[in-house]
Amino acid sequence: MRYHQAVHDVPLLMEGCDSVEQGDDLNVRDLLPDELVRSSLKLPDLPEREVVKHFVNLSQMNFGVDNGLYPLGSCTMKYNPKVCDEIVWWETVAGLHPLQDTGTTQGALALMHGLEQMLCEIGGVDAVTLQPAAGAHGEYTGMHIVRAHHESTGEDRNEVILPDTAHGTNPASAAMVGYDVLDLPSKDGCVDVEALKATISDDTAAFMLTNPNTLGLFEKDVTEIARIVHESGALLYYDGANLNAIMGKTSPGAMDFDIVHFNPHKTFATPHGGGGPGAGPVGVKAFLEEYLPVPRIVKKDGVYRLDHDRPKSIGKVRAFYGNFGVLVRAYAYILMLGGDGLERASEGAVLNSNYLKEKLKGIFDMPYGDLRKHEFVLSGKPLRQKGLRTTDFAKRLLDYGFHAPTIYFPLIVDEALMIEPTETETKDTLDAFVEACRMIMAEDPEILKGAPYNTARRRIDEAKAARDMILSWNAYEKKMADGAGSR
Numbered sequence: 001m002r003y004h005q006a007v008h009d010v011p012l013l014m015e016g017c018d019s020v021e022q023g024d025d026l027n028v029r030d031l032l033p034d035e036l037v038r039s040s041l042k043l044p045d046l047p048e049r050e051v052v053k054h055f056v057n058l059s060q061m062n063f064g065v066d067n068g069l070y071p072l073g074s075c076t077m078k079y080n081p082k083v084c085d086e087i088v089w090w091e092t093v094a095g096l097h098p099l100q101d102t103g104t105t106q107g108a109l110a111l112m113h114g115l116e117q118m119l120c121e122i123g124g125v126d127a128v129t130l131q132p133a134a135g136a137h138g139e140y141t142g143m144h145i146v147r148a149h150h151e152s153t154g155e156d157r158n159e160v161i162l163p164d165t166a167h168g169t170n171p172a173s174a175a176m177v178g179y180d181v182l183d184l185p186s187k188d189g190c191v192d193v194e195a196l197k198a199t200i201s202d203d204t205a206a207f208m209l210t211n212p213n214t215l216g217l218f219e220k221d222v223t224e225i226a227r228i229v230h231e232s233g234a235l236l237y238y239d240g241a242n243l244n245a246i247m248g249k250t251s252p253g254a255m256d257f258d259i260v261h262f263n264p265h266k267t268f269a270t271p272h273g274g275g276g277p278g279a280g281p282v283g284v285k286a287f288l289e290e291y292l293p294v295p296r297i298v299k300k301d302g303v304y305r306l307d308h309d310r311p312k313s314i315g316k317v318r319a320f321y322g323n324f325g326v327l328v329r330a331y332a333y334i335l336m337l338g339g340d341g342l343e344r345a346s347e348g349a350v351l352n353s354n355y356l357k358e359k360l361k362g363i364f365d366m367p368y369g370d371l372r373k374h375e376f377v378l379s380g381k382p383l384r385q386k387g388l389r390t391t392d393f394a395k396r397l398l399d400y401g402f403h404a405p406t407i408y409f410p411l412i413v414d415e416a417l418m419i420e421p422t423e424t425e426t427k428d429t430l431d432a433f434v435e436a437c438r439m440i441m442a443e444d445p446e447i448l449k450g451a452p453y454n455t456a457r458r459r460i461d462e463a464k465a466a467r468d469m470i471l472s473w474n475a476y477e478k479k480m481a482d483g484a485g486s487r
């Protein structure tokens with residue numbers, strides 16, 4: 001096997017240092033009121049060299065988009081050009097403070113205003129807010145806009161409908177805004193138009209849809225769906241977390257959606273994973289603009305200012321103006337590619353996806369139709385005959401130097417394997433992935449059951465890792481004091 005992950009013994013920074021700084025000699029102390037000063041800051045006292053070694057060693061025990069194919073469906077783990085990261089460290093970007101007077105931040109406001117306009121064009125919408133901090137947060141903001149709209153027209157609508165292929169954040173966001181969520185069963189992997197007609201009513205506030213949906217299928221009846229939703233007085237919400245399939249080809253606005261959120265950290269060059277930071281700009285058609293969060297960036301007589309005077313606004317959804325660093329990356333990426341470049345990116349994503357699908361569909365089952373957009377979903381059902389599950393196959397891929405695809409989602413596919421190669425991978429890489437899949441399927445099932453072998457950590461308890469997170473030194477100390485934890 002060609003791939004071996006590095007294994008380093010990396011103590012926690014607090015364990016690796018000789019002394020812990022109490023913060024006494026930090027020169028900011030004199031500037032702060034006594035009640036805001038903590039007696040123990042507990043900062044590890046280490047030379048820069050030790051800190052760099054710590055983080056570089058940790059990074060070598062991990063797998064990321066920069067080491068190889070990361071075909072995590074729905075997540076668009078594509079390569080992010082490094083120039084977009086570099087710009088964010090410029091003093092004129094990183095050195096800004098959100099409380100600066102707008103007279104000193106015209107450049108930043110021009111950038112955000114420009115990005116709003118670019119997203120309007122890409123999304124086919126009339127106005128965009130950059131404030132939400134992630135895709136799910138954009139959905140949440142969008143659902144508040146739905147609520148504000150129906151309140152202003154005096155309608156009492158308390159249901160949100162979504163198809164059973166929806167991303168898990170969709171029902172969660174609708175429920176958090178107080179809506180009852182109705183799950184619509186799909187037909188042949190797409191929205192069942194007759195079922196939608198039967199479900200929609202005067203109680204429906206919105207229908208949330210991802211198109212292409214999470215199976216990678218384009219919802220062919222989208223025009224009919226939009227008509228049905230609007231005739232019933234409901235709004236149509238587009239989950240635009242992954243725009244990678246459609247940029248420059250069509251847009252949510254052209255498909256008659258009223259509200260859309262974007263994920264710059266998937267489509268527009270911000271590295272992601274591990275919880276952020278991301279962003280979740282929300283775009284709307286003109287009739288919903290008055291509900292967008294405050295402040296709005298407005299330009300008058302060549303000067304940008306922040307307008308808080310929006311009586312119908314849903315208010316603020318986040319401190320200040322959003323995750324600025326993510327917005328700067330998106331702006332740089334979109335300018336760099338231009339309209340033609342974005343269109344080519346989408347063409348490449350769809351081509352790579354269909355190429356890989358053709359090569360893999362003989363190895364696995366492939367339910368629901370054929371032509372896919374930027375991603376496709378296979379079924380690992382053939383593994384069952386060998387006493388294996390999709391997760392065993394996914395773990396074994398790591399031993400071949402490939403990150404695993406998304407597994408067990410969408411829920412309507414048995415033993416699902418959701419693969420999104422993205423446009424940034426070469427044909428050689430895709431061919432090597434196919435070869436690895438073929439070799440793994442020919443291996444002794446017992447080998448797969450024990451995988452992975454060549455990674456820094458072997459098979460981990462995923463439920464524990466997700467439920468029992470210890471993310472700070474304080475939390476770790478508390479856990480040890482409670483006697484329950486172990487590293």
Ligand SMILES: *Cc1c(COP(=O)(O)O)cnc(C)c1O
Nearest residue numbers: 074134135136167169239241278
């Ligand atoms: C990633 C994703 C989301 C949620 O975005 P976050 O930024 O992770 O909150 C929503 N819908 C779809 C289809 C996604 O892929």
